[in-house]
Amino acid sequence: MTETLDKPAAASRIRKARPAKSAPDAPSGRVRTPGKAVLIVGGIPRADLLPVEVLVHRRQRATVRRAWLGVVVVAAVVALGVAVSAMDSASSATQLRSAQDEGTALLQQQGQYSEVRKVESRTALAEAAQTVGGAPEIDWSTYLTKAQGSLPEGVSIVGVTVDSASPLESYDQPTTPLQGARVATLTFEADSPTLPSIPDWLDRVRGLPGFVDANANSVTLDSNTGHYTVDMTVHINQQAFDGKYSEKTK
Template sequence: MSDTNLDQLVEPSPKPARAKRGLEIRRTPEFVAGGLPTVSLLPRELKAAARSRSIQRAFAAGVVVAVILAGGATAGAMAIASAAQSRLDASNAASQQLLSQLSRFQDVQMLQQSIRLGEAAVMVGSSTEIDWQAQIDAVEALMPSGWTVTSIQGDSASPVLDYSQGTSPLDVPSVASVQMAITTSDISSVGPWLRKLRGIPAYGDATASVISDDTTGYTIQLTLHLTPKALVNAGKAAK
């Protein structure tokens, strides 16, 4: 016996496949579209009432929200008004305190006012005051030796009356004038002396007339017009 036959004897031959009988049925999942139809049996009046209640509930909710918002706005406005009133009260209290403190110094304020009025009166009263001594000293310092002053007169403005000015356009504005009578035995130096008088700070203009006298020699009548520099308060007025 050959090897092939031995193998066939040892290993059984495979069984033939069985033929399937009948039809093959495949199961697929069922799908129903739409479900079961439903029908509302409620009357139309009940449906309308239900919708009306829904609308009423929505309206009531809106009213509640509006009331809440209005209440919040009112509370905020009241808070702002209260804060403003508090600030106003504090300001009024501070003003009252300041007025109370100022009333304590009323006497001092009245004294200060009196002092200011007095100073103003002094300024007005001295606004036309002339430093006569300084002007006379300046004239005498320029006189030649041997001259003697026999009389002096002054004329000036007052706080209520201006000093009369000259009518010539060439006249220098003046605030006062001084008249001096001077005796001398020699009048040859009158001209040079008049020119020297121009160096006086308050010099406006000067005129002199000579009168002959057999007893004393000559009498010189000097009229010297003074500018505002002759005022006592000339320095303060310049400032």
């Protein structure tokens, strides 16, 4: 009785122990379970028996190799930069020497014309001295012609006295108030057949170049000729300078 009951139970256990068939689409040797990772059945067993320290040491060695590679690359770049700088420096030094050689050659060529340069220097000095010396010069011939033209018809200048500035000394300025600055004084004697109108004469000489002021010093009658002699003084400022040497230097 007991044996009859135990056999079916064993058979039932055996049927339950049979493996389930895999899905038709699953590859051979693998069992795919929905929602779970692929389980490899019958693969070659593998095990890593190395200590953890060995793996860490390997990773550290790889890091060190990469660091040394970076150092080598940086050193190569620095060496290349130094080489380029050295080449530029050498090129600049060569150009400098070439420029110095050209400068020396030019100086040697200039030495051949040293006498010409001395003459030019002396000429420039003479022109400068001429300009300074001739700066306060007035063309008195032209000025007296204009002064004669400003007088009434029939009146002639018979005597002239000129006092003007010099390149070495400044002209004495008036101390009387309301008198303008001057650089020269023209005093002339004019012969008039008739009694002169002094205000008219003073108005006429106002048109002279550099006119500052004028005054009639005296009027005398010559009993022998019946003519009048007028002594007149005209003060002149720097606008009367002819400036011919200054124009020449320009």
